[in-house]
Amino acid sequence: MLSVNIQWQVSNFAFSCKHQINLQGITGILGHSGSGKTTLLRAIAGLNKHVQGQISFAQKTLLDSANNTFIAPEDRNIGFVFQDARLFPHLNVYDNLLFAYKRSKNKRISIDESIALTKIQHLTTQHVEQLSAGQKQRVAIARALLSDPTLLLLDEPLSALDGAARGDMVVMLRKIHQQLNLPMLYVSHSVNEIQQLADEVMVMAQGKVIQTGFVHQIINNLSPTLVDQYSNQTSLTLEVVEQLPEYGLTRLDFPKPNNGQITLFTNQPCKTTASSLRCYILANDISLTKHPHQDTSMVNNLEGHITSLEQLNANTIQVLIDVLGQEFKVNITRYSEQKLQLAPGQPICLQFKANAIRYFS
Amino acid sequence: MNQVNDWLALYTTLKLAFFTTIILLFIGTPLAWFLSKTRSKFKVLLEAMVALPLVLPPTVLGFYLLLAFSPNSGVGRFLNDVFGINLAFSFSGILIGSIIYSLPFVVQPLQKAFEQLGDQLLEAGAMLGAGKRDQFFNLVFPMTRASFITAASLGFAHTVGEFGVVLMIGGNIPGETRVLSIALFDQVEALNYTAAHWLAGSLLLGSIVLLSLVYLLNFKQNRMHSKINTSEYKAQ
Numbered sequence: 387m388l389s390v391n392i393q394w395q396v397s398n399f400a401f402s403c404k405h406q407i408n409l410q411g412i413t414g415i416l417g418h419s420g421s422g423k424t425t426l427l428r429a430i431a432g433l434n435k436h437v438q439g440q441i442s443f444a445q446k447t448l449l450d451s452a453n454n455t456f457i458a459p460e461d462r463n464i465g466f467v468f469q470d471a472r473l474f475p476h477l478n479v480y481d482n483l484l485f486a487y488k489r490s491k492n493k494r495i496s497i498d499e500s501i502a503l504t505k506i507q508h509l510t511t512q513h514v515e516q517l518s519a520g521q522k523q524r525v526a527i528a529r530a531l532l533s534d535p536t537l538l539l540l541d542e543p544l545s546a547l548d549g550a551a552r553g554d555m556v557v558m559l560r561k562i563h564q565q566l567n568l569p570m571l572y573v574s575h576s577v578n579e580i581q582q583l584a585d586e587v588m589v590m591a592q593g594k595v596i597q598t599g600f601v602h603q604i605i606n607n608l609s610p611t612l613v614d615q616y617s618n619q620t621s622l623t624l625e626v627v628e629q630l631p632e633y634g635l636t637r638l639d640f641p642k643p644n645n646g647q648i649t650l651f652t653n654q655p656c657k658t659t660a661s662s663l664r665c666y667i668l669a670n671d672i673s674l675t676k677h678p679h680q681d682t683s684m685v686n687n688l689e690g691h692i693t694s695l696e697q698l699n700a701n702t703i704q705v706l707i708d709v710l711g712q713e714f715k716v717n718i719t720r721y722s723e724q725k726l727q728l729a730p731g732q733p734i735c736l737q738f739k740a741n742a743i744r745y746f747s
Numbered sequence: 748m749n750q751v752n753d754w755l756a757l758y759t760t761l762k763l764a765f766f767t768t769i770i771l772l773f774i775g776t777p778l779a780w781f782l783s784k785t786r787s788k789f790k791v792l793l794e795a796m797v798a799l800p801l802v803l804p805p806t807v808l809g810f811y812l813l814l815a816f817s818p819n820s821g822v823g824r825f826l827n828d829v830f831g832i833n834l835a836f837s838f839s840g841i842l843i844g845s846i847i848y849s850l851p852f853v854v855q856p857l858q859k860a861f862e863q864l865g866d867q868l869l870e871a872g873a874m875l876g877a878g879k880r881d882q883f884f885n886l887v888f889p890m891t892r893a894s895f896i897t898a899a900s901l902g903f904a905h906t907v908g909e910f911g912v913v914l915m916i917g918g919n920i921p922g923e924t925r926v927l928s929i930a931l932f933d934q935v936e937a938l939n940y941t942a943a944h945w946l947a948g949s950l951l952l953g954s955i956v957l958l959s960l961v962y963l964l965n966f967k968q969n970r971m972h973s974k975i976n977t978s979e980y981k982a983q
Contacts, residue, residue, distance in 0.1 A: 414839065431874075433870050458878070459874055460873045460874075461876075466874035474872075475868075476890050485875060486876075489881075490876065533876055
């Protein structure tokens with residue numbers, strides 16, 4: 387349990403945060419730059435000495451400014467992965483790892499284990515300046531793990547990476563979290579990263595926490611300022627029913643359908659051992675019809691009811707549809723809305739292709 | 748006779764430069780660190796004080812030091828009464844003069860290096876469990892090693908080239924305060940141009956060699972810094 391009650395005021399930025407963070411699983415902190423995400427992380431780490439208030443972690447007081455208690459960052463046993471990796475340029479990769487290992491108190495994880503977890507076997511003798519952005523961040527994560535922290539803070543660790551490398555890293559972080567059972571606080575402005583990694587999510591804006599809750603609930607109710615067309619999505623966890631290797635498809639099901647059978651298909655590769663997948667479906671990837679179609683190439687067909695219609699911008703309408711208790715977001719043009727004459731309460735059919743169900747694998 | 752005196756002057760010069768450099772590294776490092784980190788408004792004043800010897804005629808500094816060291820002054824009397832030392836016309840006196848006179852040559856390169864290094868890598872060190880002292884010896888020092896060598900070389904070379912301060916407070920006592928630059932002056936006054944050539948030539952050559960080494964190191968360090976800065980550490 388991490389308990390935070392802090393304030394910080396600098397010229398035109400007022401930061402305050404009063405929150406209990408459970409630290410079960412990965413906790414995501416989502417917000418624009420300047421929303422105070424990094425300030426919160428640096429206060430927890432002890433890197434911002436001007437913050438006033440109290441911070442305690444696992445029954446240990448880290449900060450209590452009323453009683454002049456301030457535990458130095460090096461004595462907090464908290465790991466930090468910075469946005470800019472911050473590898474030591476005078477040491478090679480292995481010596482960067484050794485720097486952390488030598489100073490670790492419990493040494494519960496060995497250098498070889500950290501190298502295997504982050505898949506940097508081929509890099510150990512390299513100079514840090516020769517590494518790509520993604521490789522640097524892998525080394526930074528391995529180094530942070532070697533200090534054997536009780537809590538790992540990650541500050542936009544993937545922001546310098548391109549799409550493919552980002553997906554790999556998300557999968558790697560998920561695996562590290564499962565294997566080491568290490569609590570993580572993950573800061574990002576990317577809805578997709580948070581959607582794929584976090585269990586609990588805090589949303590920050592203008593120096594304050596404005597929303598907290600379970601990941602799907604938060605992402606499906608994000609304030610419009612945080613959402614762009616790529617992150618306007620339906621976020622949900624689906625159970626794997628069976629793999630259909632002859633078609634390259636995976637059959638999925640809702641974990642808690644109220645009643646009845648819902649079958650969805652995805653064509654993204656999925657591990658044979660996976661029992662459930664955290665997926666997202668972009669609002670732009672779903673189309674609507676008033677009557678069910680049997681003769682369509684779309685493999686995913688659902689029936690539900692319109693709960694609300696909202697104008698997103700001049701020519702886009704967002705339709706919220708309830709399918710057996712699961713809410714879907716669908717964006718359509720104003721033209722289609724008028725043509726179909728949609729209204730709340732109407733039955734409606736959703737259609738989307740197999741590749742509309744996305745996840746990082 | 749003269750030649751023995753010249754060897755003695757060389758010995759005194761090297762001894763003076765050596766001790767000045769060592770003491771300056773001990774004083775200058777924390778001072779440069781403080782200047783690179785402080786946001787106090789007195790920083791500017793302190794920087795100006797450190798830089799003063801760069802612009803002040805050495806004789807001005809020498810004059811005030813001579814007054815301070817004199818047994819008639821408060822400082823001089825105190826030193827004489829309590830410790831029984833007389834700094835005027837002594838090796839210790841010119842050592843103190845040299846330390847003040849060469850201070851900016853040691854402090855400024857270190858301050859610049861510490862500023863360039865920034866806090867980011869030290870924060871990373873702290874998050875891996877490295878305390879302040881650990882950070883200094885295992886991160887700051889190895890990453891700014893070239894600047895330490897530059898600072899020491901410049902402090903050393905500048906002390907070797909000193910004339911005015913030593914002349915004012917040290918006089919010209921062989922084996923005690925007579926340094927090479929003063930020996931050269933004596934030889935020219937006595938019209939011993941051969942000996943003067945030897946002294947002047949060796950000072951010139953020694954300085955060229957030392958400064959070339961300094962600039963070579965700077966060149967290498969700048970290349971490393973530009974690599975650091977262009978990659979990512981400048982962010983934030």
